[in-house]
Amino acid sequence: MRRTTYLLASVPFFAVPAEASTTETADTAATAETAETGAAQLTGQTYTPADFARFSPTSALDMVRQIPGFTITEAEDRRGLGQGGANVLINGERISGKSNDAVTALGRISAGNVTRLxxxxxxxxxxxxxxxxxxxxxxxxxxxxxxxTWRPQFRAHNTDPRLFTGEISVNGSQGPVDYTVSLSNLDDSYRSGNDGIEIVTDATGTIIDRRYEVATFDGDRPRVAGSFRLDGPGSSIGNLNLSYEEYIFRGREDSDRSFPGMVDRFRRFREREDEWNYEIGGDFEFALGPGRLKLIGLRRFERSPYQQSAVFEFADGSPSTGTRFTRDADEAETILRSEYRWAMGGDWQLSFEGARNSLDIENRLFQLDPGGDFQEVPLPGGASVVSEDRYEGNITYGRPLTENLTLQTSIGLEYSEISQTGTGGLTRSFYRPKGFLSLAWGASETLDIRARIEREVGQLDFGDFVSSVNVSTNNQNGSNPNLVPPQSWNAELEATKTLGPWGSITARLFYESISDVVDQVPLSPTTEAPGNIDSARRYGLEWNSTINFDPVGFTGARLDLEFTLEKTRLDDPLTGVPRALSENDQSYIEAEFRHDVPGTEIAWGLEYERYRQAAGYRLNEFSQFVTQPAFLGAYIEHKDVLGLRVRGSVYNLIDAHDDFMRIAYVDRRDGPIAFIEDRHRRIGPIFTFTISGSF
Incomplete structure (x- = not known):
């Protein structure tokens, strides 16, 4: 629920166009440049701040979000520093650090400091x-x-106001040092909740329980960060990134349960996390021989105590029953990397990276005794230290093959050793090849086509190695020390078509053949855990388009459409029947229509979002979460209220609600049904007020 949760938690920020009649649009400027560059379009498109004047940007983020047909992408579960990364560069360099994401970095660059994109x-x-x-x-x-930026939010039902969501950043220079310092609470800052009826039936459809439930979830991630860039001495360049953040989460669900012939019950579920982490990272690049050498280092540490509890209270005075699960985890990552670049019949890069990742975790389980105290019970495999030492080397080469065809290719080898202490602890080592081949073709003045084939090594969640309990669903995972990182062959074909004053379209087809994919597997006749399945496939289509309505006389109007359609397939480890990867994203659609009223500072718009994911599969249950029908929102914005941009938004205009269905089985999923839970919860309207500016 990554995308939908983000919408519910904090309404996405969209820069809104200013007067379309006074400034050339970014789309028109791009078309003009394309006409000048001709078929050699692989040189790309260049935008200046003037191209975005109609949008009244306050930051580089506002500008990038208005580039037609372009979407900021971040690498999820990035393995080390050399594989993947955001599709955003700042002054020709990757964004320094690992937790410093592209949206955050761009939001801290004042629009007045941008020279071009x-x-x-x-x-x-x-x-x-x-x-x-x-x-x-x-x-x-x-x-x-x-x-x-200050972004308070209010909901009609169940939740407290979200008042402390915002960010302030300052950037400047002192001699050869450029700096940015910030204080923020934007990411994972939310107040969400829902309420409604849950009906429980048996295998024949007969109702066996009725529940009315109210749930709320509060989260904040305050963060202080500083980035420092040193120019010199000579042509050398250095970067230093420092950050400290906390993640404070509170979840609660109260459930009144009653049915004729059963004792009335009240279930109190509580969940909390009090994480803190820091990151120190830097790099230094300088001329050496015929090329340039960059040295990179990063250290990250996270401590995340977590707790769940569920307690049943009975109307007839019977002793309460309950379960508590706690987790104390220390996670660390240390990376050292070097990159050497030189030109010799093309562009070459030789890189080496060494990394150590570790997780020191202790999971514990408690049961409520008749006296009302929690007593610890055994949780075999609940404590362990998991670590991975990884080393990799890669050589990359790129060059133009013709005037409008460019090649880039890389080949490398990774060695890793994974160790686990505790029950069933193992030490294993692996050698894995990796690399890619990429081609970019400027097919015409208005069409670019890109193709890529890649061998990729995935990242493991070390928490999957140890036993854990989900108190909310009364499920347990065993300890699985045999996990290995997934690997995949990836292929993609992407095309960008510029439509002149009408806008731009980018479409991407992708296919992944995955080995050792991670999903729920049986460990014994009575236990299960995340484990490796031999093979799986993932394929789909991504679409991003911007359509301007200026050519038909609707000046200042624009439609942005982004969607992803994705399919996965693997053989179920229990039944052998093909199915989707558990809880995998299946479709996501986001559309925004906005209109900047010519001759005014007013803009208004509509936003639509719909998200679907595959069902969840455990060996003893099947579950499906759906938010339907979709989210629809409207906003109005004034771009100059005493120099500030002020926006009011209302979301969930068509009453999207949370639905959840779970089928629990007596033993395994291929056996008889024990019960079925069917839940329907309202969300209600969401009101957001945004004030942003620069100084």
């Missing part, structure tokens, strides 16, 4: 691991400037 194909850049369209934000820090 360059959209390029990744295959034309001397930066391995990137694919598709990449935007390079060229910015220069002069003096002291900053940005701020």
């Amino acid at each position: 360059e959209v390029r194909d990744a295959a034309t850049l001397d930066i391995p691991g990137l694919s598709g369209q990449v935007v390079n934000v060229v910015a220069e820090t002069t003096g002291v400037s900053g940005n701020f």
Whole structure:
């Protein structure tokens, strides 16, 4: 529920166009440049701040979000520093650090400091691991400037107001050092909740329980961060990133349960996490021989105490029953990397990376005794130290093959050793090849086509190695020390078509053949856990388009459409029947229509979002979560209220609600049904007020 949760938690921020009649649109400017560059379109498109004047941007993020046909993408579960990464560069360099994501970094660059934005194909850049369209934000820090955003939110039902969501950042320069410091609580800051009826039936459809439930979930992630860039001495460049953040989460669900012939019950579920973490990272690049050497280091540490509990109270005075699960986890990551680049019949890069990841975790289980105290009970395999030492080397080469065809290719080898202490602890080592081949073709003045084949190694969640309990659903995972990282062969074909003053379309087809994919597997006749399944497939289509209505006389109107359709397939480890990867994303659609009223500072718009995911499969149950029918929102914005941009939004206009269905089985999923839970909960309207500006 990544995307839908984000919408519910904090309404997405969209920069809104200003007066369309006074400034050339970014789409028109791009078309003009394309006509000048001709067939050699692989040089890309370049935008200046003037191209975005109609949008009244306050930050580089506002500008990038208005590039037609372009979407910011982040690498999820990124393995190390050399594989993947966001499709955003700043001054020709990847965003330094690992937790410093592209949206955050761009939001801290004042619009007044942006010189230009360059959209390029990744295959034309001397930066391995990137694919598709990449935007390079060229910015220069002069003096002291900053940005701020405040985004309170209110809901009609169940939740407290969200009042402390926002960010303030300051950037400036002192001699050869450019700096940015920030205080934020934007990511994972939310107040969400729902309420409704849950009906429980037996295998014949006969009702056996009725429940009325109210749930609320509160989260905050306050973060203080600083980024420092050193130019010099000579042509050398250095970066230092420091951050400290906390994640404070509270969840609760109260459930009144009653049915004729049963004792009335009240179930109180509570969940909490009090995480803190820090990251220190830096790099230094300098000339050496015929090329340039970059040295990179990163250290990240996270402590995340977590707790769940569920207690049943009975109307007839019977002793309460309950379960508590606790987790104390220390997670650390240390990375050292070097990259050497030089030109010799093309662009070469030789890189080496060493990393150590570790998780020291202790999971514990408690049962409520008749006296009302929680007593610890055994949880075999609940405590362990899991670590991975990883080393990899890669060599990358890129060059133009013709005037409008560019090649980039990489080959490498990874060695890793995974160790686990505790019950069933093992030490295993692996050698894995990796690499890619990428081609970019400027087929015409208005069409770019990109193709890529890649061998990729995935990242494991070390928490899957140890036993754990989900108190909410009364499910337990055993300890599985035999997990190995998944590997895949990935292929993609992407095309970008510019439509002149009408806008732009980017479409991407992708296919992945995955080995050792991670899903629920049986460990014994009575236990299960995340484990490796021999093979799986994932394929689909991504679409991103911008259509302007200026050519038909609807000045200042624009429609942005983004959707993903995805299918997965694997053989169920229990039944052998093909099915989807458990809880995998299946479809996501987001559309926004907005209109900047000509001659005014007013803009209004409508937003639509719908998300679907595959069912969840455990060996003893089947579950499906659906938010339907969809989210529809409306907003109105004034772009100059005493120099500030002020926006009011209301979401969930068509009453989207949360539905959940779970089928629990007596033993395994191929046996008789024990009961079926069918839940329907309202969300209600969501009101958000946003004030943003720069100084």
